Each structure stands twice: as structure tokens, then as C-alpha cells.
Amino acid sequence: MREINNELEECNEKLNSQELGLIGKFVSNLFKTKNPDEMIEGAQKAGLQKTLGAFDLIILGVGAIIGSGIFTVVGIAATGSAESAGAGPALVVSMILASIACVFSAMCYSEFASMIPAAGSAYLYTYATMGEFLAWAVGWVLMLEYLVGYIAVVSAWSGYLIQFLKGFTFLPSFITNPPVWLVNDYTSAITILSKQGIDPQSVIPHIAGIPISLNLPGILITMLMAAILIKGIKESTTMAGIMVVIKLAVIALFVLTGAFYVKPENWTPFAPNGFEGVFMGAFIIFFAYIGFDAIATAAEETKNPQKNLPIGIIGSLATCTIVYVLVGLVLTGMVPISQIDAHAPIAHAMRLVGQDWVAGLISLGALTGLTSVLLVLLLAGTRILYAMSRDNFLPKILKTVHPKFKTPHVITILAAAICIAGSLFLNISTAAELCNFGTFTSFIIVCIAVIILRKTDPKRPRPFKVPFSPFFPILGVVCCGGLMIYSMQFLTTSRFLFPLWLLIGAIIYFTYSYKQQRKAEKDGK
Numbered sequence: 001m002r003e004i005n006n007e008l009e010e011c012n013e014k015l016n017s018q019e020l021g022l023i024g025k026f027v028s029n030l031f032k033t034k035n036p037d038e039m040i041e042g043a044q045k046a047g048l049q050k051t052l053g054a055f056d057l058i059i060l061g062v063g064a065i066i067g068s069g070i071f072t073v074v075g076i077a078a079t080g081s082a083e084s085a086g087a088g089p090a091l092v093v094s095m096i097l098a099s100i101a102c103v104f105s106a107m108c109y110s111e112f113a114s115m116i117p118a119a120g121s122a123y124l125y126t127y128a129t130m131g132e133f134l135a136w137a138v139g140w141v142l143m144l145e146y147l148v149g150y151i152a153v154v155s156a157w158s159g160y161l162i163q164f165l166k167g168f169t170f171l172p173s174f175i176t177n178p179p180v181w182l183v184n185d186y187t188s189a190i191t192i193l194s195k196q197g198i199d200p201q202s203v204i205p206h207i208a209g210i211p212i213s214l215n216l217p218g219i220l221i222t223m224l225m226a227a228i229l230i231k232g233i234k235e236s237t238t239m240a241g242i243m244v245v246i247k248l249a250v251i252a253l254f255v256l257t258g259a260f261y262v263k264p265e266n267w268t269p270f271a272p273n274g275f276e277g278v279f280m281g282a283f284i285i286f287f288a289y290i291g292f293d294a295i296a297t298a299a300e301e302t303k304n305p306q307k308n309l310p311i312g313i314i315g316s317l318a319t320c321t322i323v324y325v326l327v328g329l330v331l332t333g334m335v336p337i338s339q340i341d342a343h344a345p346i347a348h349a350m351r352l353v354g355q356d357w358v359a360g361l362i363s364l365g366a367l368t369g370l371t372s373v374l375l376v377l378l379l380a381g382t383r384i385l386y387a388m389s390r391d392n393f394l395p396k397i398l399k400t401v402h403p404k405f406k407t408p409h410v411i412t413i414l415a416a417a418i419c420i421a422g423s424l425f426l427n428i429s430t431a432a433e434l435c436n437f438g439t440f441t442s443f444i445i446v447c448i449a450v451i452i453l454r455k456t457d458p459k460r461p462r463p464f465k466v467p468f469s470p471f472f473p474i475l476g477v478v479c480c481g482g483l484m485i486y487s488m489q490f491l492t493t494s495r496f497l498f499p500l501w502l503l504i505g506a507i508i509y510f511t512y513s514y515k516q517q518r519k520a521e522k523d524g525k
Helices: 002-030 036-046 054-065 068-079 088-115 122-129 132-165 186-195 216-231 233-261 274-289 292-301 305-334 345-352 356-390 409-422 428-456 471-488 492-522
Strands: none
Touching: 002 132, 002 492, 054 233, 054 292, 054 305, 054 356, 068 088, 068 132, 068 274, 068 305, 068 345, 068 356, 068 428, 088 122, 088 274, 088 305, 088 428, 088 471, 122 132, 122 356, 122 428, 132 216, 132 356, 132 409, 132 428, 132 492, 216 356, 216 409, 233 305, 233 345, 233 356, 274 305, 274 428, 274 471, 292 305, 305 345, 345 356, 356 409, 428 471, 428 492
């Protein structure tokens, strides 16, 4: 009997040892890093065409940053929303706070982008420092940032298009005043109709009991953006460059014209909602700064990336900060805060001072500016998905490169389809808030990753180095984390949806991506 017990104990010990071995291997795989040299080698074999210079990158960055924020979100940041207080004339302070939160992260991005010039941005940087699972998590968050951010911008784009078309009285009424359900997501359509005292169920059509409400202009512009990106990235940046020139000219017209209507008394009280308004304004206006990190996703298509990427990232951020502060000063000085329109603040301010012709040009500039943002956000989203598919996290077909145009056309079509589907039910405010949460998370991770790689691989050549490290990266974590945590006490809907998005990503990783990685390792890929 004693011998049998001894044998059972030995079997249990072996089983426990095997279980511990499997658990240890599982945990080891979760935190398995990828050598930066392998990333660079993989990028060189990918076949993407290198056509972008420093000026192209700055154009891409400015094209992504100056758009939704300056034409739409700036009004919400100044006046507030249902879930947050407005900054008032202290909007310029909110802008500076948001730019400070960005600048530390921008320098961390620049160090990584010059050191690892491969498509993937923060996703790759995390893979090189924190391991496989966190890399997947960051990649999943970046998809939230770019693709959900795209949905927010495309909603604003559709609104400006309708406002612009209303100026053409000779057009048919179904174009200038289309049905609400044909130019809005379902949630926005219900809100608009309810405010007008109309029963949504009596207006919105139903098929088999399912309400039909879609943003048709947004769907059409998304299809056009996808076609342009498939055609080629150089053509995309050329188009973005033209749009950047137009919108900068329109913004300059607003600043120069509006300066003559500034009344200092409109700047008092300077901060009507105190620190709460300033900090929530900084959180909301942060959406207007999203874009400079998108430059890093085009690393594989950049000539001399070690030099040009840092110039593009920091140059675009500096340019946009100056523009934002000038617009904020003029806007809050032209009209009282109570009269600032939350959806089209710049054009509305010009109409209030009797400059209708300038307002018309600004509406056109807004359309142009938002279009360039759509182009760059869709570009960035597709490059993140491309990098993840190349690392076996997603199906192999997604990394297919077009034989003629040398662009990842399959994944571009998929990204466009995701954006179209999301635009059916996400409204602009919720999408912008979710986008901000995703961006803050990726910025924090990149700042931490710089500190880690300085310790684990100190001898690696760094064409650009974050000054005063680890002090500056830590400041990046504190600034981004502080704004993110502070805002969560006010934003109820997005505060719930963001963890849900992370949970869905974790489920996909453990049920599909983890297995695909182990299979690829077994096959020697």
C-alpha cells in the first residue's frame, strides 16, 4: 500500500512539474520580445516603396492634426458638453497643456522611429521592449485610435458637407436638405429628431423591424479615401499637401480677418469653470493633436527615416501648436463664449460679425481639412493592421501587397469596411473620446518603452535621443495619464466602452493570435 502511495505521489509531482512548466512557458511567450534588427530586416523585405521625405512627413502630420480639432472640437472644448465643463477663453491654456502632453511623447516616438524605421509605430516599439501580449494590446488600442478616430472625423465631414451644400439654393432640396436618417448614424439621427419634436420611429425607415440610418456621404468619402490609398502613398501625400495648403490659407484668413473684431472684454472671465474646465478642455482638445504619431506608421515608406522621421514628427507638432493658439485667441476674443457654436465655431463666429463670405470660405476649408485628416487616419490604421498581420497576429492575407501599386490593398479595403460599419452607430463625441483614450494609452506605453530599451539595449545606435531621459519620458507618462484619469470621472459612456474594447482584444489574442504565433514558431517563420 505504501509503495502504491509513493508511486501516486511521484505521478502527482511529475504532473505538477509539467503543469508548472506549461504555465511558465505560457507566461514566457506572453512577454517574448522581438529583436529590433529582425523588425528592420522584415521591413526591408516587405517591398513597400520608399518615396517620402521630411517635407512629405510634415505635410502628413499637419494634414492629420489640423482638421477636426480646429474646425469642430475647439468649439466643444471652449463651451463644454453634456458630460464635461468648457474651458472658456482659457481654451488657449488647454491647448498649451495638450501640446505639452504631446511633446514628451513626440520625442519618444522620434527616438523609436529613427531607431526602428518599420511600419507599426507604438505596436512595434512595445514588441521590442515589453513583449508579445502588450504589443498586441497596443496594436489593438492603435486600431481604436485611428479607425474610431476616423469615424469621429467622417461624422464632422458629413455635417460640413451638408452645411456647404445649403449655400447653393439652385440645387434640389433632397440634396441641400436630405433626410436625417440618410446623413447621420442612428444615435445622432434619434437625437436630432427628438430635439425637433419628431418621433424618430415615424421617420426612420425599418426593414424587418431593424431601423435603417446611415451616413451616406461618409460612406462615399471613405470609399474614395480607400481608393486613393490603394493607388499609392506618394499620390496620397501629394493630395494631402494640396489640402494642407488650402486649409492653412483659410485659417490664416480667419486669423487676419478676425483679429480686427477681437474685443478684450470677451476674454473675461478667463476661466469660467476653473481648473475643471481647463483640464477637461485639454482632454477634449487633445483629439485635435492626434496625428503626429501617424507619421511613424509610414516609416517603411520614408527615405532616410533616421533623419526625416524626427523632423516630421516634431515639426508637424510645433507648426500645429502655433496655429491652434492663434485661432483660440482670435475665436474667444471675437464672440462671447455663450455664442460660440459647438459644431462649426470658426465659420459661425465670422457670420456673427457679418463676414458671411469669409464664413463660406471657412466651410470649404473645413471640408478640405477634414478630408486630409481622413486620408492620414485611414493610412495609419491600415499600416498598423499590416504590421500586425506580418507578425502573424492576424490572417496572412491581410499583408498582401498590390503587385502594381505596392500598397497593402486587402487591408486597406478591410479598414475602410470597419470604418463604414462603425459610422452606422458611433456618434462624433463618443468616437472622439474613445479615440483619446486609445491615444493616451499608446503615448504612455511608448514613453515607458523608451526607458526600458535604454536599459536593455543601451548600445543600439540612436540617431535621435530624447533629452533628459528618463525625466522627459516620465513627464510624458504623468501628463497623459493625469489627463486620462481626470477625465474618466466625467465621461461615462466612453469610460465603459474603452475597457470593453480592451476585453474584446484580449479574447481575440488568446483564442486566435496566440495560437497563430506558436504555429508560426513551430513552422520556423
